[in-house]
Amino acid sequence: MKFYQVFLRNVRECYTWHSSEPIPVGTRVSVKFRNKKRIGIVISPVLETPTFKTQPILESFSEWGILASYIQFAQKLAPSYFTSVGKFLSLMIPEEFLEQKDPVQKDVWYEKNCTNEIKPRGNKQKLVLELFTESKELSEPTVLEKASKSVLQNMVAKGFLKQSIDGVSVPSLETYFGENFSLNSAQQRVFDDIQSSSKPTVLWGVTGSGKTEIYKKLAEQTAGQTLFLLPEIALTPQLIGQFQALFGAQVAVWHSKLSRREKIQTWARLQTGEVKVLIGTRSSVLIPLPNLSLIILDEEHEWTFKNEFAPRYWTHDLAEHLAQQQKAQLVFGSATPRTESLEKCQAGVWHLTKLFQTVHKTTEPKFRLVDLKQEQKKGNYSPLSESLAASIRSAITRGEQVVLFLNKRGYAGASMCKSCGAYFECPDCSQNMKFHTNGHCSKLICHICGYLQSFPSNCPHCQAKDFLFRGWGTQQVEQAVLEQIPEAKVLRADADSVRGKHDFKHIWQAFKNKQANVLIGTQMIAKGLDFESVTLVGLILADVGLSLPDFRAQERVFQLLNQVSGRAGRRKQAGTIVLQTFHPDESVFQFLIKNEYENFYQQELEHRKKFALPPFTAFAKITISDQKKAVGLERAKHCQTLLQSELETKSPDGIFNIHMAPAFFPRSHNQYHFHIFVQGQNEAVLRDFLQTQAALSSLKVDINPSSLL
Ligand SMILES: [Zn+2]
Ligand SMILES: [Zn+2]
Ligand SMILES: [Zn+2]
Structure with a gap:
């Protein structure tokens, strides 16, 4: 037994x-x-x-x-x-x-059984048999056009037809070009470098350097299956198309918006090994691939590679484990890698290869810094500085296109009663709700939980009718453009205007077809868009996110602004980027406008090292939440005390300190949140220490959290 x-x-x-x-x-x-x-x-x-x-x-x-x-x-x-x-x-x-023995839909074929004498009964059966005069074998959907499934089953039972079941049904594919492509010499050098490295490789390639070409070549050359991980599928229609053009039906896509049937069929096709390239978001790192030989993780700096639910993993870490176990090649790509990835390269754990040469020899985009303090001194409170508005006008006159970026949706950051100063707070999150308007209908929306109410005509506290709006959102930028530049035709892409993957495709297509000359958007327009006639990018408020109390704040702003800036002048024309800020001296902006990537990271690494921040140390974030503030605080204190005494009695190596505080967003979804931060030498030390703590079994424990907020 x-x-x-x-x-x-x-x-x-x-x-x-x-x-x-x-x-x-x-x-x-x-x-x-x-x-x-x-x-x-x-x-x-x-x-x-x-x-x-x-x-x-x-x-x-x-x-x-x-x-x-x-x-x-x-x-x-x-x-x-x-x-x-x-x-x-x-x-x-x-x-x-x-749940089911075999949920997979397979290809079913029918063939006329010629060895039997066939006496069709009824019209339906005759119709079916007539189909077989021209073709010997027909697929089930074809036959089903003439008769129902029960008729077919009956005919199989009678021995009129033979049924055969093939492999997993393959979804029909819209395009297949089987294109040819080749690498330029800079790309070839990087390709060879990656091929000769036995370590995981970081491909640091600037926007427009053609990283995708290298990925395609790697996927073409590898012996087995390729796992291509992306931060977001819906926003990258161009890339999937490129892989389909090369591999046809051997490409499969995996993300959370697939239907259940699509998931079943795709998963089954992956198991049979007939799929050569799986393109997917972070969840696909856990989809078993029988013949995995290459993992590519593109835009490796994106937050979406962190799973924020249990298990709270970084896709990078799982990919590294997997590559090691399966002896697969591993490539991380980005124009602005994570500081921790570059540190791993410096330490010799990973290999670094740089591609700083763009495919099309454009002159580098010109940055222009606009000091918004000066602008407001002149009395201009619009999100468009005079200089930006002038540039938009002349770009439109020349028949070119403009991208305006602001990483805040809605109309305004906060709305306040002019007479009593009251703000509107979400009842569940105690945060200011954001004002949204489309011109005729106005709402207040909580950006944390999505709570929504219509905008009151009177202040609920003092009945006054006048409100003050502070901070800009994309809707206000849209309004400003329409008011100040009547010749502008505007599209807006943010979470309010884009509900599903199709919405984004439509906006993208419309802008590509030049149905509009100004595209306004949040970070969803930062990725993968490649429009030849965009010559001007306006960063409406570059400061967004910079003052957050998180050691990654500078890095994140640098990455995002860099990515958006890359939208300007990607081919023939040199682009202009207008960077509007209240803090023109901020070092991030200085590095950005001078194109000093490496210097930025150098400073960042020095800063992190000096202050013993990751990647030179590691944090664990433990979250305690409760509907009652006092109860939450009590539980957090209790947990902290337990950890503290454990630390004192066992004094494990490499655990530095334990610190408890209310969360940066202290209340959301009707819960009060408290954080305990444990800082240690590295992630492994933290895991060893925390794994044995029974007190943590029901709490959220996040090693190397994507944010300290
Ligand atoms: Zn009031
Ligand atoms: Zn809320
Ligand atoms: Zn700093």
Whole structure:
């Protein structure tokens, strides 16, 4: 008798069942659990005969299990991420495979059975048989145009038709070009450098240097499957198209907005190995690939590579584990890498390769700094400085296009009653709600929880009718452009105007077709847009985010502004970037306008080292939330005391300090939040220390959080 631990979805523990036959790890099996038949996955053999009575495994399925190497991957990761193996496993396989024996839709074909004498009964059967006079074999959808499924089943039962079931159905593809492309000499040098490195490689390539060409070449040359990780799929229609042009139906896409059926079919096609390139967001790093040989993580500096729910992983870390385990090549790409990635290169853990030469020899875009303090002294409170407004006008006159960037949606940051000074706060988050308007209808929206109410005509406190709006949002920029530049045709892309992936595609297409000459947007326009006739980029308020109390604030602003600036003059014409700020002396802006990338990171690394900040140390963020402020505080203090005493009694190496404080956003979603920060030498030390703390079992523990806020 053999014994196995079996994972069942939504069951935290893995229990033991027995079988007379050996079953490989990763196999799907059916078992009885609490009197219900369930489908689970064998995660490990149990070598010692259990002392308790076990139940038998009822059936084992040869198809659609989880690869054994990924089960090991989950087992290795789970303890470090304060979660169960099952949590990781449930992210590796669509849930339908744990509910149904075979949820995969397969290609069904019909063929006329020529060995039998056929006496069709009824009109429907005759119609079906007529179909087979021209083709020997027909797919099910074709035949279903003439008759229902039950008619077909009947004909198969009678022996009139033969049915055959092929591989997994492949979705039809719109475009396939099979294009040819080649690398220029700078790209070739970088390609060779990546190929010859045995370490994970950071490809630091400026906007317009053609990183995508290198990725395509790498994917083409690698022996097995490529996992191409992107921060966001909906915003990068161009890139997917490029890979489809090269690999056709061998490209699959994976992201959270796929339908359940799409997920099942895609997952199945990945398991059969017929897909050569999987393009996906962070969740696809956990999709088992039987033949993985290359992982590319593009725009590696993006926050969306951090999973903010349990398991709270950085996609980079999982990709690195995976690459090591599967002996796959690993490439991180960015125009503005994370400071911690560059530090790993400096330390020799990763390899760095630079591509600072653009494909089209453009003169570098010219920056113009506008001091908004001076502007307001002149009495101009509009989001458009005189200089920016003039540049927009002349760009439009020349038939060129303009991108205006402001990383704040809505109309204004805060609205205040002019007579009593009252603000509008979200009842659940105690934060100022933002004023949104489309001209005729005005609302207040909480940007934390989405709470929405119509804008009152009178102040609820003093009944006054006059309000003051502070801070700019994209809607106000739109209004300013329309008022001050009547010849402008404007499109706006932000979370209010873009609801789904199609909305964004429409805006993108409309701007590309020059139905508008000004595109206003939040960070969603920062990525992957490549418009030849954009010659002017306006950074409406470059300061946004700079004053946040987070050690990554400078880096983030630099990355974002750099990315947006890259939209200007990408091909023939040199572009202009107008950077508006209240702090023109800020070093981030100085590095940005002088194109001094390396100097920026040099300063950033020195600063981090001097103040013992990551990547030279590491933080863990523990979050305690409660509806009652006093209860939350009490629990946070209690937890801090436990950790503190543990620190004093055991004095583990490399844990520096433990610090508790109310969260930067102290209240949201009707909960008060408190943070405990534990700082240590590195992530491993923090994990070792915190893994053993029972007090943390029900709390949010985030090692190397993406933000300290
Ligand atoms: Zn009032
Ligand atoms: Zn709220
Ligand atoms: Zn600093």
